[in-house]
Amino acid sequence: MRENFGSKLGAVLAAAGSAVGLGNIWRFPIETGRNGGAAFILIYIGCIFLIGLPVMLSEFVIGRSSQANTAGAYRKLAPGTQWKWVGRLGVFTGFVIMSYYVVVAGWTIQYAWLALTNQFAGKTAEDFPVIFSQFASNPWQPIVCLVIFVWLTHYVVVKGVTRGIERWSKVLMPMLFILVMGLVIGAVSMPGAKDGITFLLQPDFSKVNGPVVLNAMGQAFYSLSLGMGALCTYASYFNRQTNLARTALNVCVIDTVIALMAGFIIFPAASAAGYHLQSGDIGASLLFITLPNVFQQAFAHLPLLSYVFSLLFYLLVILAALTSTISLHEVVTSYMTEEFGFRRSRAALVETVTCMLLGCICSLSFGPLQHLKLAGMTIFDLFDWTSSNLLLPIGGMFISIFVGWYLKRELVRGELTNNGTLRVRGLRVLIFILRFVAPLAILGIFLNQLHLF
Numbered sequence: 031m032r033e034n035f036g037s038k039l040g041a042v043l044a045a046a047g048s049a050v051g052l053g054n055i056w057r058f059p060i061e062t063g064r065n066g067g068a069a070f071i072l073i074y075i076g077c078i079f080l081i082g083l084p085v086m087l088s089e090f091v092i093g094r095s096s097q098a099n100t101a102g103a104y105r106k107l108a109p110g111t112q113w114k115w116v117g118r119l120g121v122f123t124g125f126v127i128m129s130y131y132v133v134v135a136g137w138t139i140q141y142a143w144l145a146l147t148n149q150f151a152g153k154t155a156e157d158f159p160v161i162f163s164q165f166a167s168n169p170w171q172p173i174v175c176l177v178i179f180v181w182l183t184h185y186v187v188v189k190g191v192t193r194g195i196e197r198w199s200k201v202l203m204p205m206l207f208i209l210v211m212g213l214v215i216g217a218v219s220m221p222g223a224k225d226g227i228t229f230l231l232q233p234d235f236s237k238v239n240g241p242v243v244l245n246a247m248g249q250a251f252y253s254l255s256l257g258m259g260a261l262c263t264y265a266s267y268f269n270r271q272t273n274l275a276r277t278a279l280n281v282c283v284i285d286t287v288i289a290l291m292a293g294f295i296i297f298p299a300a301s302a303a304g305y306h307l308q309s310g311d312i313g314a315s316l317l318f319i320t321l322p323n324v325f326q327q328a329f330a331h332l333p334l335l336s337y338v339f340s341l342l343f344y345l346l347v348i349l350a351a352l353t354s355t356i357s358l359h360e361v362v363t364s365y366m367t368e369e370f371g372f373r374r375s376r377a378a379l380v381e382t383v384t385c386m387l388l389g390c391i392c393s394l395s396f397g398p399l400q401h402l403k404l405a406g407m408t409i410f411d412l413f414d415w416t417s418s419n420l421l422l423p424i425g426g427m428f429i430s431i432f433v434g435w436y437l438k439r440e441l442v443r444g445e446l447t448n449n450g451t452l453r454v455r456g457l458r459v460l461i462f463i464l465r466f467v468a469p470l471a472i473l474g475i476f477l478n479q480l481h482l483f
């Protein structure tokens with residue numbers, strides 16, 4: 031008997047836990063800053079609901095109807111065809127993303143530790159870049175953090191679906207939400223926060239061009255965990271009563287709200303600390319260089335507040351990243367359990383150890399291996415680039431084609447309506463999007479990433 035999420039809430043929170051992660055808290059503000067603020071956000075929201083939601087529904091349909099891991103799902107739904115490669119590609123992508131994601135996730139452990147032990151106190155804007163580069167290039171410290179993070183993930187995954195993933199998501203997601211709320215209130219009430227708020231609310235459409243639109247779409251995919259079977263695997267644990275459309279809508283809303291809230295923490299706090307929002311200041315090292323400095327400067331006269339703010343913030347990022355790595359891990363673990371007959375604990379161990387090893391290599395590419403480059407990229411950058419710019423869009427495109435063109439319409443309708451017991455509107459529109467809009471739009475992102483546009 032296959033395990034199921036025990037409750038509707040459990041299903042929503044597990045899927046939302048996968049979606050909400052470093053993509054929301056770290057990548058979304060960076061992209062927003064780079065792409066001009068409010069106008070980018072509007073386009074991003076459009077992409078989430080117009081393309082992300084239909085592709086998410088497709089993954090749900092594939093996962094729940096097959097009741098199998100992502101590779102097994104295509105084997106069952108399209109026996110004797112080459113579609114199984116889409117599933118296998120997803121498993122491979124899971125390995126790749128997990129291996130570099132845990133490096134950044136590990137850094138958040140170190141930063142939570144620095145915050146806890148009050149080591150940011152009294153530091154100036156000049157100190158933070160040094161702290162970060164010394165830490166990231168150190169050969170062993172980030173690896174210790176990474177190993178701790180992978181073990182945390184392993185611990186939850188080994189417990190299984192109901193007692194591990196569902197139970198932890200139910201605890202971690204509400205905690206995360208409360209923490210984010212508190213931080214938003216803190217950030218927007220800082221003196222000088224107004225510029226940051228305006229930046230997020232007043233669209234300037236003159237800044238919108240092709241790449242901005244395409245970046246918004248890419249971010250939507252990444253943030254919703256689409257294109258590699260993470261949500262397909264989770265959907266295989268949904269029970270027969272789960273309303274797929276409502277669950278997908280909830281996940282999209284939660285993911286978007288948390289990304290926006292992350293923006294409302296970071297931009298107001300950054301403007302309060304005197305950063306120029308459109309300059310490179312709010313750049314790639316946002317989470318580890320800009321932000322700790324923001325917390326320090328913004329509460330220069332209230333050291334206790336800056337202590338609490340920093341500590342809470344890094345704890346929150348750890349939680350968000352953890353519920354995402356759990357889903358990445360589960361894709362591979364369920365694959366090995368079901369396709370090769372491994373015991374769950376052993377399958378998880380194989381994934382854990384492999385990711386640790388690959389993660390170490392990614393981590394070392396900030397230090398001793400920084401000169402080792404393939405196609406002009408360090409190993410970390412190569413993993414990041416290939417997975418988010420290549421593997422996820424390709425996966426997402428095939429998923430929408432599979433459900434839009436290959437699967438029988440009755441099967442899709444049956445899944446979405448729970449065999450006729452639910453009324454679901456807009457099925458035709460959905461199929462149209464899956465057949466034409468989503469694949470073409472994704473092809474667009476893809477060509478853009480390859481700089482063919």
Ligand code: PHE
Pocket residue numbers: 048049050051052053054127252253254255256258260354355357358
């Ligand atoms: N959506 C996750 C995040 O925002 C990342 C992720 C991508 C997780 C793909 C699983 C699969 O951090």
